[in-house]
Amino acid sequence: MKKQTAMNRDWIATARTLSEALPYLQRYTGAIVVIKFGGHAMGDDSEMESFARDIVLMRQVGVNPVVVHGGGPMINEMLGKLGVESEFVNGKRVTDAATVEVVEMVLSGQVNKRIVQAINSQGGTAVGLSGKDAGMITCEQTNPALGFVGTPVHVNPAVLKNLFEAGMIPVVAPLGSGRKGETFNINGDTAAGAVAAALKADRLLLLTDVPGVKDADGHVVTELSPEQIRQMTKDGVIAGGMIPKTETALTAIAGGVRAVVILDGRAPNACLLELFTDHGAGSLIRLPR
Numbered sequence: 001m002k003k004q005t006a007m008n009r010d011w012i013a014t015a016r017t018l019s020e021a022l023p024y025l026q027r028y029t030g031a032i033v034v035i036k037f038g039g040h041a042m043g044d045d046s047e048m049e050s051f052a053r054d055i056v057l058m059r060q061v062g063v064n065p066v067v068v069h070g071g072g073p074m075i076n077e078m079l080g081k082l083g084v085e086s087e088f089v090n091g092k093r094v095t096d097a098a099t100v101e102v103v104e105m106v107l108s109g110q111v112n113k114r115i116v117q118a119i120n121s122q123g124g125t126a127v128g129l130s131g132k133d134a135g136m137i138t139c140e141q142t143n144p145a146l147g148f149v150g151t152p153v154h155v156n157p158a159v160l161k162n163l164f165e166a167g168m169i170p171v172v173a174p175l176g177s178g179r180k181g182e183t184f185n186i187n188g189d190t191a192a193g194a195v196a197a198a199l200k201a202d203r204l205l206l207l208t209d210v211p212g213v214k215d216a217d218g219h220v221v222t223e224l225s226p227e228q229i230r231q232m233t234k235d236g237v238i239a240g241g242m243i244p245k246t247e248t249a250l251t252a253i254a255g256g257v258r259a260v261v262i263l264d265g266r267a268p269n270a271c272l273l274e275l276f277t278d279h280g281a282g283s284l285i286r287l288p289r
Contacts, residue, residue, distance in 0.1 A: 020278070028275055029062035031202040032164075034257075035271060036192035037115065038070035038207065047266065052118035054271045055169060059124055063275070064164045067119075067126075067171045068195055070188030071111040078106050089145045095185050100148040103185045104130075107173040115171050127163055130173035131191060132183065134159040137176035139184040150176050150184025152191065155198035193248040197255025204257050205274060206245055207265030212283035213242060223284045226250050249285045259286035 037051065058065045079086060079102055087094040095103065112128040119126035131137030131152075136159055139150030163170045174191035176184045186194075189206060196204040212220040213229075216237050224232075229246050232238045238246055242262075249260035263270050263282025273281040 025061050025276060028058075028202070030064070032064045032066070032196075032199045033058065033203045033205065033271075033275065034066045034068060034192055034196035034199065034201045035205045036068050036070070036189055036207060037265065038072075038188050042069065042071070042111070042115075043073065048114070048118050049122070050268060051265070051271075052115070052124070053122045054269055055119055055126075056122040056124035057272065058275070059167070059169055065169055066160060066195060066199070066201075067115060067169065068174060068188060068192035069107075069111060069115055069171065070174065071107050072188075074111055075103055075106045078102055078110075089143075092146055092149075094145070095147040095149050097148070100183050100185055104175055104183055107175060107185075112171055112173045119169055119171070124169050125167060126169040126171050128171045128173070129159070131155075131176040131186065135177065136160070136172075137186065137191065137194065139176035139178055139186065141178070141184070148182060148184050150178065150186050152176060152186060152194035155194050157195070157198040160195070160199065187244070189245055189248040193252040193255075193257075193260075196252050196257045196260075200256040200258075201252075202258045203275070204249070204252050204260045205271055206248065206260065206262045207270065208245065208262060209264065209266060210242070210262075211264045211267075212262050212281075213238060213246065213285075221283055222280065223286075225288050226253060226285065229285060246285070253285065253287060259284055261285070 055065050055067060082102060084098055084102055086099060108130045116126040116128040136156055137152050138154040140153050142149045142151045160170050172195060174186040174188045176186050178184055192204060213224060215221050229250060233243060245262055252260050261274050261282050261284050263274060270281050
């Protein structure tokens with residue numbers, strides 16, 4: 001009897017959670033949500049499966065998700081296997097002609113197709129592509145000293161919108177084309193921000209390996225304005241690897257994205273918690289209302 005009562009409580013809690021999610025499900029019907037997927041979760045099969053299931057559920061309830069992924073560790077592993085040596089300038093890898101070939105092979109092949117397969121295995125219809133396909137992302141060289149590393153200067157979202165209309169889930173590798181047809185490697189966060197801005201996305205979710213933006217006392221700040229981000233960066237509270245993520249957030253918001261969330265991609269169902277619950281997840285950055 002006790003076991004049955006406990007099970008009943010679990011069922012009731014599940015039903016209550018679904019009921020409480022209704023306003024958020026309605027709120028995001030038809031919304032475009034760009035998710036930057038990377039970090040630890042990409043290398044863990046169970047976390048990849050959980051992420052894929054969440055993406056399929058989002059599409060099932062009417063959200064239009066776009067997954068933009070990274071793949072740094074996989075690139076490093078493949079370069080090592082192939083014996084391709086890398087040079088570094090100020091801690092950043094120089095992407096020469098040999099390296100960019102490996103980068104494209106890993107990102108558009110190994111990593112992209114693994115994510116596509118994971119989503120399709122959960123009942124979704126994912127399509128893998130890179131920023132080079134259909135002229136989606138045009139780049140300029142970020143710094144000649146870094147070689148084939150690009151900064152997006154134009155994003156044509158037409159192919160993504162066509163995939164939305166067909167009920168498909170785009171999975172985008174962060175590569176772009178130069179004006180002369182060169183292939184450029186793009187930072188994953190930067191690519192996701194540029195895609196989100198071009199789509200005027202409702203949300204850009206930057207999944208990372210930390211729970212969000214922390215204040216001077218080490219506590220996660222659940223909501224921030226761009227001005228607060230700038231001040232915290234000036235004060236040194238935001239530092240290290242969090243700086244490029246918050247810069248991506250500010251650029252995306254300036255480009256028309258409604259809000260950006262930096263959240264821990266290792267947390268179970270992180271994307272669903274952010275979109276479909278009252279408390280959300282991570283740090284939400286948007287203009288003051």
